[in-house]
Amino acid sequence: MLLKRIFHDRILIITFIIVLFLGFFKLPKMADIDLKTIISLLNLLFCVKIMENKGYLNFLAYKISKGIHSSRQLTFKFAILSFFCSMLVTNDIAILTLIPIFLVIANLHQMKKIYPITLITIAANLGSAVTPFGNPQNLYLYNHFDVSLREFFAASAILGSVSLLLLLLFTLFAEKLELGSKGLDEYRADERHAVLFLITLLIAILGILSIIPIWLSLTATICFILCDDKKVIFQIDYSLIFIFIGFFFAVSSLKQIPFFTQLISAICNGNYSTYFTTILVSQLISNVPAAVLMSSYSSAFLPVFLGANVGGLGTMIASLANLLALKQYNKDENADMKEFVVTFSKINFLLLILLGGIMLMFF
Numbered sequence: 001m002l003l004k005r006i007f008h009d010r011i012l013i014i015t016f017i018i019v020l021f022l023g024f025f026k027l028p029k030m031a032d033i034d035l036k037t038i039i040s041l042l043n044l045l046f047c048v049k050i051m052e053n054k055g056y057l058n059f060l061a062y063k064i065s066k067g068i069h070s071s072r073q074l075t076f077k078f079a080i081l082s083f084f085c086s087m088l089v090t091n092d093i094a095i096l097t098l099i100p101i102f103l104v105i106a107n108l109h110q111m112k113k114i115y116p117i118t119l120i121t122i123a124a125n126l127g128s129a130v131t132p133f134g135n136p137q138n139l140y141l142y143n144h145f146d147v148s149l150r151e152f153f154a155a156s157a158i159l160g161s162v163s164l165l166l167l168l169l170f171t172l173f174a175e176k177l178e179l180g181s182k183g184l185d186e187y188r189a190d191e192r193h194a195v196l197f198l199i200t201l202l203i204a205i206l207g208i209l210s211i212i213p214i215w216l217s218l219t220a221t222i223c224f225i226l227c228d229d230k231k232v233i234f235q236i237d238y239s240l241i242f243i244f245i246g247f248f249f250a251v252s253s254l255k256q257i258p259f260f261t262q263l264i265s266a267i268c269n270g271n272y273s274t275y276f277t278t279i280l281v282s283q284l285i286s287n288v289p290a291a292v293l294m295s296s297y298s299s300a301f302l303p304v305f306l307g308a309n310v311g312g313l314g315t316m317i318a319s320l321a322n323l324l325a326l327k328q329y330n331k332d333e334n335a336d337m338k339e340f341v342v343t344f345s346k347i348n349f350l351l352l353i354l355l356g357g358i359m360l361m362f363f
Contacts, residue, residue: 009239011320015246022253032252033245037140040208041244043218044133045236046225047201048093053229054193068179071109075116075174078102079167082120083127091128091135091312091321092240095121099328109179113332118344119170121325122313122351126163128321129309130156133208135321136244137291137308145301149209155302159309162358166351193228200224243320247289255296264297271303271363278307279314279356287312287319306359313352316341322348 019028068074078098086094099117106113128134132142132152142152200221207217225232254260268274274294281290291308298304312319316326322344329335 009243011323012239012243012246015243015250019246019249019253022250022257026253026256028249028252032255033248034140034143036143036214037136038241038244039214039218040133040139040143041136042236042241043204043207043214043221044090044139045240046221046232047197047204048089049232049236050197050200050225050229051089052093052097053232053235054190054197056194056197070179071106071111071116071177072171072174074102074105074111074179075119076168076171078116079119079123079171083123083164083167086124086128087131087134090133091124091319092324094124094128095321095324095328098124099325100331103328103332107332109177111177112175113329114336114340114343115174115347117325117329117340118347119167119174121322121344122170122348123167125312125319125321126167126309126355127160129163129312130160133205135309135312136288138305139208140288141291141295141301141305141308144295145304147301151301155305158362159306159359163355166355170347170351196224196228244288247292251289251292251296254293264293268294268297271300272360274298274300275303275307275360275363278304279311279352282308282311282318283315284317286317302363306362310352310356310359313348313355314345315348316345318348 022028068077082094082098085098089097098120102116102120103113105111106116125135129138130153132138132149138156141147203212203220204217206212207214222233264277267277274297278287278290278294281293285293287308290311291304294304294307312321316322326337326340326344329340330337
């Protein structure tokens, strides 16, 4: 079952094909794989799967949905929950967890779904940009540029603040439907387990931030899993690990192709050009490989960081999280995929223009 999930992942298959194609021109180098980033991602996947299995995000969703009287309030609260949860559990997991919960509530009250799901996805992408471990590109860039926490948060706090204000503005345009008394059943979390897990999560974060050795934090997480629920080891999405390794291999091959190297080097001759190029490349190959690629041609953290995170807005493939949202929505029996892609793209490009333009003020 585990191998079936891995080898049937379409994104992984596409990544594998790209790696093979580029490998015909230049073979990738094993040294170009950032092991610390891979181990950090693996550690986070373990922690998030524990949270999923124990229902901690469901618990938060139940709490935040209490006392809601309109669909606009529901959209607002889920968007805010997605924004802040993604800082801790990553944008992918926030989307995979919150959108199914939202669909249950939306179907219960016969709400429109496309606009709220779009905002939940955008909130996850932008909220995850605030922490070094909120999304894969931040994990990589934080390690690659070896920036201090102060330097990282100096950049991410500005992006996060502006993003949150724009997100709040967009929630004002959500449907305002009066909701009845129906709601989710009450969910109770195991307090003792929650405390032990929070300690394990803290150790994982300390490893990601290089405060303790990364292998030590991973060991602590695996020990917790072995004592708590061994099934977690076989339940996480290992395809994401292989996709990320594939990104490193693809970028390794690209960096060795003279024409491509000369082209990018000629374009990226300053912060503004690096910023815009990172956004553009993100639209074409998604922001994670764009961050890995552009970091090879720039020694400046800020334009690559902002470009990769702002670049997650726009096309459906600008961020892997966008494709995950599409897959979650498609599971709904009343899904209208054409309308979803059109609406999703319009709102994303509008935000890309607004946020992308505002961020230019902070160079």
